[in-house]
Amino acid sequence: MKASRTLEIDSTAWLDKDVTRASVLALAPRLDGLRQQIRAWRSGTPPSFYHLPFRDDSRTIAVLGAQIAQRFQRTLVFGIGGSSLGGETLVRCLGSRRHPLRFFDNIDPATLAELDDVDWGTSALLVVSKSGQTAETLAQFLGLLPLLERKLGPRLPEHVRCITEDPQGALAAVGRELGLDILQHPAVGGRFSALSIVGLLPAAIAGVDIGALLAGARDMAEQCGVEDMASNPAFYQAGVQYLHARQGRSVCVFMPYADRLRPLGMWYRQLWAESLGKRDGHGQARGLTPALAMGVTDQHSQLQLYLHGPDDKQFTLLADPGLAAHGARIPDRFAALPAVSPLVGHTVGELLLAEFRATRETLSRHGRPNRVVHLNTRDPAAIGALMFQLEMETVAMAALLGVDPFDQPAVEEGKRLAREYLNK
């Protein structure tokens, strides 16, 4: 299936005798509510992730990003969950290394101690929290603030920017008090915010062509707006996964064959888990478990389980055919050795792709349902299209499971308890 101009999805081992094309298409009526929702989104309201690729603020963000990149030598980002994963995905996948960005997404004191070595005079800091109330992000920032003020004095506002939605939130209040720029987080949940300023500003700082990224996402948004189940890649792909889950394949393995896509896997893992893992209207626990694996590395770690373990998984593999042209070519000096001779004359990229094909074929022979996304991992339009498709697949899967993809009711209790424990 040509999912967009930039993505191709190979579905040859995606269906089986229980999960047929006809059974997937028969799910169409269950997406009627979502179709209506998409019509509402397309007419412009309420605000949603659907609108992000169509917003006209990308020029402004690109200019700001370029200014930050020019003025500073590196950028640090404080944020957790949706406030870091989208940005890190775009930066690691598409960014140049000239201006390094470092994402602090945890509060381990040992990791945060690395902040002591930062040359703050040449560094920018972004502090990101949608609600502005996130304990971890506030702790990171407020814990560092005395040092920052000592080092930067009145120049603090040149170096530090906040991204937050609620002007009444703590982050906005702190930012105002310190005279910082406060950039507007859109009214879109964190895990769906990658294509907003939350992801786009770090990407722009890293030199990513965010216009091309959004163009790819828009292209996919058009296709995911199609009402026909067979032609809407998100509807169709969600339908297949839903039926596999009904067959007991509740673990969704996401396995890119490219190191630069590792953060994309982490981003998808939050999107899929936090959007779907919840109770449906009848109080029943629903949800699928995302599992991130890396090709080829995890062939030496997880593949044995995938092939001979329980048939409880479905697989999304991602591969970049362009890698064949890259990497050192194996010289013929040791060609007499049986373990070396098959490698001779091939690039390392060719070996990676041969292993990808072999793994995929082995999974198929063992009846493990899999799809392959072929894409140019350096093409912003392809990444934009892929991220949008995965978002829309998530929303379509939520419709099939009967859950609300946009809330996260279960995590409040832990936040409240943590505050209690601190107060004791």
Next chain:
Amino acid sequence: MKASRTLEIDSTAWLDKDVTRASVLALAPRLDGLRQQIRAWRSGTPPSFYHLPFRDDSRTIAVLGAQIAQRFQRTLVFGIGGSSLGGETLVRCLGSRRHPLRFFDNIDPATLAELDDVDWGTSALLVVSKSGQTAETLAQFLGLLPLLERKLGPRLPEHVRCITEDPQGALAAVGRELGLDILQHPAVGGRFSALSIVGLLPAAIAGVDIGALLAGARDMAEQCGVEDMASNPAFYQAGVQYLHARQGRSVCVFMPYADRLRPLGMWYRQLWAESLGKRDGHGQARGLTPALAMGVTDQHSQLQLYLHGPDDKQFTLLADPGLAAHGARIPDRFAALPAVSPLVGHTVGELLLAEFRATRETLSRHGRPNRVVHLNTRDPAAIGALMFQLEMETVAMAALLGVDPFDQPAVEEGKRLAREYLNK
């Protein structure tokens, strides 16, 4: 349960009405074969992971590691699966940063391109492959070799060492031809080799006290040699997990609250998946799916699924009480803000531990079975004990599932196919 002098396991939310202490102890006879096996190991033969903490080569390895660390400014390690995960775990968790080590465990050409920037005159390289036939490791090394020879000339053998078992393997042959030191990989499977030279040499280069590490592992080996189910921590803990799996909890979440334990999670993930994911004597697919999560970060990503999603998971949380004393203390400047006031006066480490306690309590209230390993993550003896316990738990779980923990029959087909594809 005091699992050793260095580990404490809090099991208060580990059992439930279906998985009781009595039902765990009733599994004892099913471990008779393993008891016999352990007696054989204790009497010295055949070689196995059980012997590694008792070998007397750790002084030699420590001396070699110190020499490499002194002579070079950094060390690169080529290896994949068991040839990298153990070493990376020990280095990241316990090593100093003075001598950086970098593990290359994939063949993505974009990542390997970073090798072009290495100052080889001040760098050491370890090439690790148990069989000596690993395509990825051979490709990494042979692809780099022309550049290495250009840069180093006759000094190549000072910089490069191999670790391999089979003197007939390709890596040994290449090493001999190049005049390299070839260090002996023990006759122990890669995923059980962390406490051999494979893990110990990188650890020693990073300045880890490998004597203390092995002492901790020996301490645990003694306890895991006890025949009584209730007093053998590995037997008992494997029994609990086995019974939870029988209740449909087939995903084993491993969630450390310390960034330095992330590679330990990746090491455990291979150990658990590749040892257990296979067919039993009746041809039935067995195995449990490991899932690595990071505290606190994944509270903002996976916790919603853990709490409100299907009851198909069991949890191992790891926490270091010592972190409370670390990290910046939140100043009282913004104490008037409701989101800030609970944080004021606390260290970032205290916040991390409060969130850990809250998450653990929330999991327990939702009936999600969990155990907590309390340990000092900077103590080599604790890490040695923990790794040994996890290895023995894996072996005990294999006995309960009726599978061989030491083979990996499913992955050969893919390796063969990859060679075929290359030859086409």
